[in-house]
Amino acid sequence: MIVVENLHRHFGGFRAVDGASLKIETGSITGLIGPNGAGKTTLFNVVAGRLPPTSGRVVMDGEDITGMAPHELFAKGLLRTFQIAHEFGSMTVRENLMMVPAAQSGESLWNACFRRGAVAAEEKRLRDKADEVLEFLTISHLADQRASNISGGQKKLLELGRTMMVDAKIVFLDEVGAGVNRTLLNTIGDAIVRLNKERGYTFCVIEHDMDFIARLCNPVICMAEGKVLAQGTVEEVKNDERVIEAYLGTGLKNKVKEEAAHG
Amino acid sequence: MDFLNALVALLNFVVIPGVAYGSQLALGALGVTLIFGVLRFSNFAHGDTMAFGTAIVIMFTWLFQSWGISFGPLPTALLALPFGIAATAALVLATDAGIYKFYRRQKAAPIILVIVSAGVMFVMNGLVRLIIGVEERNFTDGARFLLDGNTFKAATGLAEPLVIKTTVAVTVVVAVICVAALFWFLQKTRTGKSMRAFSDNEDLALLSGINPDRVVQVTWIIAAALAVIAGTLYGLDKSFRPFVYFQLLLPVFAAAVVGGLGSPLGAIAGGYIVALSEVVLTYAWKKVATYVLPDSLAPDGLMQLLSTDYKVAVSFSILIIVLLFMPTGIFKGK
Numbered sequence: 001m002i003v004v005e006n007l008h009r010h011f012g013g014f015r016a017v018d019g020a021s022l023k024i025e026t027g028s029i030t031g032l033i034g035p036n037g038a039g040k041t042t043l044f045n046v047v048a049g050r051l052p053p054t055s056g057r058v059v060m061d062g063e064d065i066t067g068m069a070p071h072e073l074f075a076k077g078l079l080r081t082f083q084i085a086h087e088f089g090s091m092t093v094r095e096n097l098m099m100v101p102a103a104q105s106g107e108s109l110w111n112a113c114f115r116r117g118a119v120a121a122e123e124k125r126l127r128d129k130a131d132e133v134l135e136f137l138t139i140s141h142l143a144d145q146r147a148s149n150i151s152g153g154q155k156k157l158l159e160l161g162r163t164m165m166v167d168a169k170i171v172f173l174d175e176v177g178a179g180v181n182r183t184l185l186n187t188i189g190d191a192i193v194r195l196n197k198e199r200g201y202t203f204c205v206i207e208h209d210m211d212f213i214a215r216l217c218n219p220v221i222c223m224a225e226g227k228v229l230a231q232g233t234v235e236e237v238k239n240d241e242r243v244i245e246a247y248l249g250t251g252l253k254n255k256v257k258e259e260a261a262h263g
Numbered sequence: 264m265d266f267l268n269a270l271v272a273l274l275n276f277v278v279i280p281g282v283a284y285g286s287q288l289a290l291g292a293l294g295v296t297l298i299f300g301v302l303r304f305s306n307f308a309h310g311d312t313m314a315f316g317t318a319i320v321i322m323f324t325w326l327f328q329s330w331g332i333s334f335g336p337l338p339t340a341l342l343a344l345p346f347g348i349a350a351t352a353a354l355v356l357a358t359d360a361g362i363y364k365f366y367r368r369q370k371a372a373p374i375i376l377v378i379v380s381a382g383v384m385f386v387m388n389g390l391v392r393l394i395i396g397v398e399e400r401n402f403t404d405g406a407r408f409l410l411d412g413n414t415f416k417a418a419t420g421l422a423e424p425l426v427i428k429t430t431v432a433v434t435v436v437v438a439v440i441c442v443a444a445l446f447w448f449l450q451k452t453r454t455g456k457s458m459r460a461f462s463d464n465e466d467l468a469l470l471s472g473i474n475p476d477r478v479v480q481v482t483w484i485i486a487a488a489l490a491v492i493a494g495t496l497y498g499l500d501k502s503f504r505p506f507v508y509f510q511l512l513l514p515v516f517a518a519a520v521v522g523g524l525g526s527p528l529g530a531i532a533g534g535y536i537v538a539l540s541e542v543v544l545t546y547a548w549k550k551v552a553t554y555v556l557p558d559s560l561a562p563d564g565l566m567q568l569l570s571t572d573y574k575v576a577v578s579f580s581i582l583i584i585v586l587l588f589m590p591t592g593i594f595k596g597k
Contacts, residue, residue, distance in 0.1 A: 074472035088460050
């Protein structure tokens with residue numbers, strides 16, 4: 001379980017995250033929604049160790065993980081993906097996946113020089129694992145392509161695949177569906193549900209596509225202006241006055257209400 | 264016969280010195296390019312890192328010589344190399360921990376780091392002069408020639424001698440071994456792959472559980488080793504003067520930029536391109552021309568395109584031409 005307590009992250013005078021508190025239950029697929037500029041990605045950046053918080057705490061399973069470096073969080077099973085997919089462009093898709101698991105026996109120069117057998121066995125194990133992940137994500141045919149050459153949607157799948165190379169506990173997905181076509185989005189959605197059910201991954205998903213959120217997520221948290229506005233099931237959050245206001249503005253909200261009353 | 268003589272003269276005065284100098288530049292440029300790839304700044308202190316390492320190697324060489332230890336026909340300095348590398352690695356790691364790390368924490372812009380490295384350069388510059396002084400030092404020993412001129416002339420009956428100095432042969436062999444080891448390291452070992460990944464995409468590398476401190480340390484150690492080896496080979500081949508090493512920074516950078524900053528293959532190609540250009544443009548071609556051309560066309564002058572004083576200008580010109588027409592270098596760096 002991740003608990004975020006009264007988290008602040010300011011950029012100069014701008015309060016990107018302004019006292020956000022929330023909980024992500026173990027085993028859930030928690031959706032994080034909110035209008036653009038609500039502070040969702042900044043929250044991810046702080047929780048995942050890319051930015052230090054201005055103040056506040058992040059606790060994972062009872063342990064304070066505030067301000068830890070990304071590679072330390074990785075070792076604890078906390079992973080994230082990026083809004084704009086990142087990849088090692090000069091390596092193949094398979095190599096991209098094989099990069100992930102840290103601290104293998106090939107890590108030490110001594111082993112690399114003098115225990116070639118052990119390193120080779122490890123490489124083989126990694127390669128099999130990577131192939132299995134690609135199979136799971138239905139992109140086996142891309143294994144030997146350079147990662148810079150695959151499509152945007154496929155890169156998103158690769159991002160998801162990266163989290164499958166290790167036994168992640170909790171994965172933060174930042175707009176995993178942005179710029180992805182419907183079919184591929186369904187593939188991604190299925191993969192998320194299966195990982196959640198079969199391997200017990202906890203997910204926290206930022207997404208603007210409400211159908212996608214409705215299909216996968218429970219509960220849903222809505223942020224606006226750096227604060228948490230509402231939390232609950234999709235329906236509850238969708239019908240929350242403050243949420244509607246945050247998305248549409250007060251004027252438009254009244255108009256929508258009027259129309260609803262007349263129609 | 265004349266044609267063969269011309270060929271031998273060409274080999275002797277252009278190709279062999281060019282290749283030796285190119286190997287030295289390539290090793291230096293590899294260090295610059297690795298630092299650029301991983302730490303994302305141009306390390307102006309690299310020339311003085313070479314000087315510092317070489318100075319330590321020279322002191323150990325003297326020590327070994329005073330103990331009567333030698334390396335047979337090979338220069339004693341090769342035995343002193345590991346000590347020079349260890350001392351230089353310690354120095355750059357201390358510099359990193361004390362100085363560069365602070366700026367990384369601040370997420371300083373690359374240009375700030377470049378200026379910082381210029382500061383480090385001046386300090387190292389002074390340090391080297393403090394340790395070993397400013398005089399010219401010749402520290403090569405062992406056999407002077409692998410192939411000397413008279414043996415060659417006697418064996419082939421040509422008028423032109425072909426000379427291969429031991430230091431030249433050592434330079435080429437050591438450079439080949441270093442480059443092979445480096446590429447094996449970058450391609451095959453986990454740490455090498457981490458370095459490539461880090462250079463490719465820092466954010467993602469961090470997310471893949473790669474420890475950035477470790478990658479940075481390994482990069483510094485490798486860059487230091489390459490700098491010391493390059494500096495020692497250059498010193499063996501020519502001589503050691505701190506001032507000259509400071510100036511070597513320019514051709515080393517030109518080599519790294521020509522090949523494409525961040526690309527190890529590019530650094531090697533760049534090293535040879537810069538070195539051969541320097542030699543070809545400043546060599547007096549009269550001798551070769553006299554052999555090849557008929558007597559009526561024999562040149563009066565030296566047929567030297569540029570005086571050797573303009574050697575430095577060659578690197579500068581290459582640098583400017585590449586930046587104008589191919590800003591990312593031949594091998595598409597950053």
